Amino acid sequence: MRDALPPLSCLRAFEVAARYCSFTQAGNELNLSQSAISRQIKRLEHDLGRLLFERHHEGLRLTPTGEHYFRVVQRLLRDLGDETARLRRRGDDRQLILASSPTIASIWLARQLPDFQRAYPNIEIRILTVEDPHRLDLAEFDLGIYYHVPNEVDPPGLVADAIFEHERVAAVCSPIYLERHGNGIEPAHLLVNHTLMVVEDHYHDWLSWEIWFRELGLKWQPPLHTLRANSFQLLMNATLAGQGVTLGWMRLLDAELRQGNLVQALPLTIPSRGKLSLFTPQHRHLTEPMRAFRHWVLDTN
Template identity: 85%
Template sequence: MRDALPPLTSLSAFEAAARYCSFTQAGSELNLSQSAVSRQIKRLEADLGRLLFERHYEGLRLTPAGEQYFRVVQGLLRELRDETARLRRRGDDRQLTLASSPTIASIWLARQLPDFQRAYPDIEIRILTVEDPRRLDLAEFDLGIYYRVPNEVDPPGLLADAIFEHEMVSAVCSPIYLERHGKVIDAKQLLTSHNLMVVEDHYHDWLTWETWYRELDLDWQAPLHTLRANSFQLLMNATLAGQGVTLGWMRLLSAELDQGNLVQALPYTLPSKGSLSLLTPEHRHLTDPMRAFRHWVLSTS
């Protein structure tokens, strides 16, 4: 039947490919291969009898028909996601979905939730971990907890309330590391004789080791020994296991510091540009669990 709708999988692949102008990036978002996305687009173009993309050596470009179809498909998929999320929430109005980075979820949020659940035992918690808040689908969660840098890391469609108004950043390591490698004598020796944990992630580039040194008026040079990863959670776990020194947000890591699992490697602290924040989707009707958690986390932290 010519009036039948195309498969949802083809429409989703088209919407993502048009948004990124890339089959590869669309596949990454949808957990599909580049070739699978390409097949879905070809199938959709054959069904419509129109080309949706122009293939150039520089990349993809939407045709005029593709631009118009993209606007329609994107709007419909957004409405479908929002309504699906609303129906799911109505079906279980005691569930609260919290989005957070893996590091914040494991190091801070997991330690705070028992207190919340004792205060609100009827609310069922679901945690969604996404490293970069800019990749969040607003329909998939109720509230988010992320470090936010105003005007730098500002996810669209979200309102932010600071959980920590003031936060300091210091060089931290585990006592195990100091036992194995000796005390960090000064900032210069840290760069020449110790192992620095380095996050290779554009979202965390707003505070690097170099920035930390220069903001504190300490002499900077490229460190001689590093462990690099694109996951702050992985590096934090390695730090706790005694593999090196990392930049640590002191209030976020307060439990680890209080319990002696982490210690300051140097006495310097730098005020953080970012603050741990509660993110609320704009124009979202606040459910009772959302109101309860907002009140609890903003008044107790």
């Protein structure tokens, strides 16, 4: 007897392709080639005996059959994802899984959570640390907290809401480092006489020393002394330990600056292109813990 259900991989490819009306964008979200998406759609259309897309020179358009099937498939995949996430939590509806980078989780989120837990004592928090939000599995977490650059750093399947609307980027170091260098750092000497922390991570390439210098109208040249790593958290720990100067977000580092663990190496700042944002998976039913955290983090910061 013929199986009434088409392959799940075809349904996922169809749902994403229909959402974007683009095989290329669907491939980007699912980490597949455009041709692989096209093959899965053709396989699904063959299985159904119906065309789901009309192919025009200007792009794709859903057929009336495709429109109806898209609504059904999207609803079923959303329900399946919600139920899978619920079962993975072993039936605990009080649990909230927050995804974030190690730096944001340790420096900012960990300091904020006591206030949230006092307001919502029945919600259990689990933190999942992943440096790059593009590597997140949407079924493994409820909400994410990352820096977001609109139309440039847009992880697929997520909607971003700014937690901080305005933020500035400064060069920061430890008081020990500043004292060791005479309590004064000149911009012209920063690239020659100091160790600069450099993040080797494509997700953070929109925040670099070169961009910082050029936006301030300062002369740029590659720094003579650097400490490089693919982990911003490692470099931040090195900065706190007095090993050099790093670029940092003023509001993210507010507690470290107020407590004197970090100081501005020099008074110059630039507006941050990225905003600390709350990432919510698209097409997911919001649980009560998700609603509570969204309300708390977006309305109190």
